[in-house]
Amino acid sequence: MPRPDVIVIGLGAVGSAAAWQLARRGLRVLGIDRWHPPHAMGSTHGETRITRTAIGEGEQFVPLVRRSDEIWAELEEVGGEPLGLRCGALIIGAEGGTTEMHGRPGFVAGTVAAACSFNVPHEVLTADECRRCFPAFHPSDSDLVYYEPGAGMLFPERCVAAQLQAARNAGADLRLGEQVLAQQPIPGGVRVTTDKGVYEAAEAVIAAGAWAPGFAPHALARATVTRQVLHWLQPDDPALFEAGRCPVYIWAHGATSDDSFYGFPLVPGAEANGVKVADEQFLHPLTDPDLVERDTTDDETAALLADHLDGRLSGLARTALRRATCLYTSTPDAGFILDRMPGADRVTLVSACSGHGFKHSAAVGEQVALMVHEGRRSVPDGFSPAA
Known part of the structure; x- marks a missing residue:
């Protein structure tokens, strides 16, 4: 391969999207990943991710998720494989929807406002209506219950694999199982050193x-x-958790972002895996992701049940069929960073997770490609600058 125009370091949700979007614009792309994506070492695994159009984290994210939906549909048409499933979403907030999620007070009330602003089809249910429509859910009468029928779940491993294949088809050179050790600016470009070689672009x-x-x-x-932990639980009555009868769900029930949980229906074709449920924990940041504790315990499942599910979501076993760890990379405002690296303007930084990034990732990758291909130096609307 001749000297690449751009090297993409990391080929997960955003990196795979960026590699494809850059390559389809005619750039020579070299993509490098330490593992073999889709893999289970980072943030883009675990079978499912929630997608929703009304975004309680901020209305600036709505155009991103809508554009991502268009890109996923394009990939589905090309590859012939479904990358997600529209099964509806319940988003429930205590105290009339004023509780916090992802650093945003009034998360559910903000979701309703975003739905109204962007004409997203939705319903605001009474607690009794929710209980009758979805018998496993038990909101209190003071909870705000938002239902978005067009929301659902994405299959992240399939999405990443589809974008990587699209990148290859567009001419990208992808080096998997190769660890980047350093990157540094050089005159007219960037030098990237890995455990297998040195590349310039x-x-x-x-x-x-x-x-x-x-x-x-x-x-x-x-x-x-x-560090986050995902749990798969056996349902007592699988019919209650079938996709189509059970939506995806987010439930913010306390004073902080740690006081929430989310989950999914059974995945069609993988019902034996159980119902995936998880909370979010932000109290103990990691200094080195290589040192994350990958082993999980029954105590963590017991805490999920006691702190979140008991009294709210019924019909699930008390022990997990399996568990997995996942990593979040978050900013204080739960926003996304997309910027040129200060002092090295040929290096573009993107960090678009904050616990709600996957549904936006296809469009974020496109924004990365536009920034690089068009030589933009300003931060796009809806993103935050680097420090």
Whole structure:
């Protein structure tokens, strides 16, 4: 391969999207990933991710998710494989929807406002209507219950694999199982050193997820990495949790972002895996994602049940069929970073997770490609600058 125009470091949700979007614009792309995506070491695994159009984290994200939906549909048409399922979403907030989620007070009330602003089809249900329509859910009468019938779930491993194949088809050179050790500016470009070689390009994109702050510790100083645990539980009555009868769900029930949980119906064709449910924990940031504790315990499942599910979601076993760890990379405002690296403007930084990034990732990758291909130096609307 001749000298690439751009090197993409990290080929997960955003990196795979960026590699494809850059390659389809005619750029020579070299993509490098330490593992073999889709893999289970970072943030883009676990079978399912929620997608929803009305975004309680901020209305600036609505155009991103709508554009991502268009891109997923394009990939589905090309590849012939479904990348998601529209099964509806319940978003429930205590105290009339004023409780916090992803750092946003009034998360559910904000979701309703976004739906109204962007004409997203939705219903606001009474607690009794929710209980009758979805018998496993038990909101209190003071809860705000939002239902979005067009929401649903994405299959992240399929999405990443589809984008990587599309990138290859567009001419990208993807090096998997190769660890990037360093990147540094050189006259007219960037040098990237890996455990297998040294590469130079006109530009580089750092889309390394939880490992991105290690490549740009000062620029990404406000990004924190946290360990999350996913749980799969056996339903007592599988029919109650079938997709079509059970939506995806988010439930913010307390004073902080830690006081919430989310989950999914049974995945068609993979019902034996159980019902996936998880909470979010932000209290203990990691200093090094390589040192994350990958083992999980029954105590963590017991805490999920006691702190979140008991009295709210019924019909699930008390022990997990299996568990997995996942990493979040979050900013204080739960926003996304897309910017040129300070002092190295041929390096583009992107960190777009904050616990709600996957549904936006296809469009974020496109924004990365536009920034690089068109030589933009300003931060796009809806994104935050690096520190």
